[in-house]
Amino acid sequence: MSYIKPSFRHPDLPSNDLGYTKKDYEGVLSTLCAGCGHDSISSAILQSCFEMSIEPHKIAKISGIGCSSKTPTYFLGNSHGFNSVHGRMPSVATGANLANRELTYIGVSGDGDTASIGMGQFAHVVRRNLNMVYIVMNNGCYGLTKGQDSATADIGSKSKAGSVNIYEPIDLASLALELGASFVGRSFSGDKHQLIPLIKAAISHPGFALIDVVSPCVTFNNNAGSTKAYDYVRDHLDATSTVDFVPMKKEIVTSYQDGSSKEVTMHDGSVIHLQKLAEGWDPLDRESALNALHTARNKGEILTGLLYMDAESQGLHDMIETVNKPLNSLAEKELCPGNQALQNINESFR
């Protein structure tokens, strides 16, 4: 087995605005099972950051525990990383983000790390609208401990050993919508055409952005009867829309058909272009997104794409009115402005 990726790359690799090629965004060779959906998601994250020309040292990858949470080693090798405690990625991300608001925070978690042990932390980070991308690599099983059903396994889904799941699943997208998430998307690891623009939009979104990515576990949950197998997911995909992300700096040159298309302008001026497929759904209307999710689930379909976005979203820093300067860069002079400043504050309360 190879542990080192050859260092040669395609001689015609394109460079981004920073002059970097994709190689500058790579990590080390994955040690996940061959064919793991997580590797595709890693590749999509890498591609998104490359295309958006984000400086690698301006990104922090934070994860919990599990197969999914191993992946930050396999992408963005030149970025900051923190492999935290099981289910505690949100609190570490919150701390890091509060200390330095200038980085792009990419949280990577799994269905176990989010929907089981990390459920409490997940709920609260959604509520707080922390400015981060929260990616769930959702394979419906505990792959690291040989494939037991996880909390997102669908009822009736059959495991590799033949047992059928009898418990109701937690639908993380619906839950996030209920908890007030300001950006919710769902995608499939095998569909980078959809996943990459979604990740890019999520990175641009000021506030909490959840992307629940169905990511088949080839080793333990890719059997007939599983609702998270490659074949099943492909057969039951239903997209809200085709997604196209146009960054702020780029001119929109593609011409789109009128009628069924919708453009959503983001906080930083970027545009998400959606070719709408789902009926009665509006990406800016939380209730319609919840309805669309319910309808799809009742039909046995997996609804993907951008489900909901709050174009007016404000991140945690704006909500709690922190200073614009990253807190970690405030020196003693700013933190202890002296006796006179204290007197002034005290005076203001009199």
Next chain:
Amino acid sequence: MKPTNLQGPDYYHKVVDCQYACPAHTPVPEYIRLIAEQRYTEAYMINWESNVFPGVLGRVCDRPCEPACRRGRVEEEPVAICRLKRVAADNKGDIQALLPAVAKKNGKKIVLIGAGPASLTVARDLLPLGYSIDIYDDQSAAGGMMRSQIPDFRLPEVVLNEEVNYILNMGAVTHFNSYVSSLQEVLDKPYDAVFIGTGAPKGRDLPALPGRQDGNENIHVGIDWLSSVAFEHTSRIGKRVIVLGGGNTAMDCCRTARRLGGDDVKVVVRSPFADMKASPWEKEDAMHEDIPIHDNHVPKEFVVEDGKLKGMIFEKVEAVYDKAGKRSLLPTGEDPVFMECDDVLVAIGQENTFPWIERDLGIDFNKWDMPAVDEQTFQTSLPRVFIGGDAAFGPENVITAVAQGHQVAISIDQFCRGEKVTERPAPNFEIASQKMGMHEWLYGNDVVDSQRFIVPLVDKKKALKNHKVEVELGFDIATGLKEAERCLNCDMQTVFSTSLCIECDACVDICPTDCITFAEDGEEKDLRTRLSAPATNQTQDLLVSKTLPTKRLMIKDENVCLHCGLCAERCPTAAWDMQKFFYSESQVGRTCKK
């Protein structure tokens, strides 16, 4: 696009760029792997079977394989294939026992005119089958231009003798110092077939240039002069020498002149430096020996005073290219340049000449007054006469002569057995999985980063003192191993099974050089633009799968594939497999007869 046709050897053969480019289709990656395992004798024999003169070619081959080498497309320099061949030759053991056994005489008699690489290849292929072979040559030993035109300091005589003797010792009857002056006389003898491998023996001259006749004593035709040095008729030359010409013969001439007393040797060539016919490394070697190359100088006159050559006058020109890329050399209008010299060597090309072939024998001659030769069978219009090597289509190189020799042997064998010469045996090929375990392969799939290693040279002073001292020392064993590691193993094919693929994208994500794409169908021209990395190298094929369940196709651009096997390692269903493709060009007696 239609799925790639993988029946027969054609597709995978083309992927092995070096082997495909080699006129004799030597299985290069296979022998380089054997060198990496220090199995030099086996590496040598793989070479010997396909190119007959590994020791010679490991030193003087024109190396069409190296510009083709895939490594040259992913980094600066190709693998030093040629010099690795020499490593195999230098370090091999005794190969006597591995040479083919010679069968009982089959009663057929063949005559070979000329004892150069083409003839010797014909002899090597036919002798083991029981043919009786007579060889005629006007030189005193076999080897043809390898002996007469390639200087000792590039190809030591002992190396040449060894490989020539492997063939002669199979029982060829040699007639040296025998110039054949009439083909009629040969045809009158009871030979079943005649092969003409007389090379391109006539060096071009400048008969019309003023002063040519008067200065004759100090003006020499390059290949004749090299030959008289090789056979020790000439051992000195003047102190100041001008070599005319820009090909490999000119390089051999100037370097030989440096060793025979030429202190001030210069090469003067009509064309720009970049257009010179000489291989880049031969130009480098000449300049390394303090030989300047004056380009864009057209010879105008030999200056002779009192019957003695004083120098030459040149006109300065510049190359101008028209829209079609056709070059013309236009005078710059500058004053003519005079260069002093004691001797001039004219190495401006060579050609075939057949004054000894009567025109009424039934052999058709073409508009250039050359015998018409079939490009596949090398047969002339007189069915029992075959022509190959430089004699057939003009000056090429040793490896081309060898490749043609193999084809001639097939033709002669077919002809003598009463079969059609156009019915050729098919090449042999095998393809076998290299899977050894979950993610283990039978070949070393690590891709090393090392740059091409440089072959050490003998001390320049020592080299220039004696024209028999070989300049290149060859790789030592350790460097040879390191250079061998640079080979990308392009014969380890990435074989794709559509039916096993679950389209998980793992191969796309892992491929270091973005070779693999799953894409919607389309015309090739359009598809080439929308792959993971655009496939702009049109000489490299696309491997196209059958339609996958999502209606897409798997498309792999072969161009810069590292053959690292990562796609196959990351494939959960073994839809990708690494399979060794071994191709050996058809040779007489190698394939089962119907």
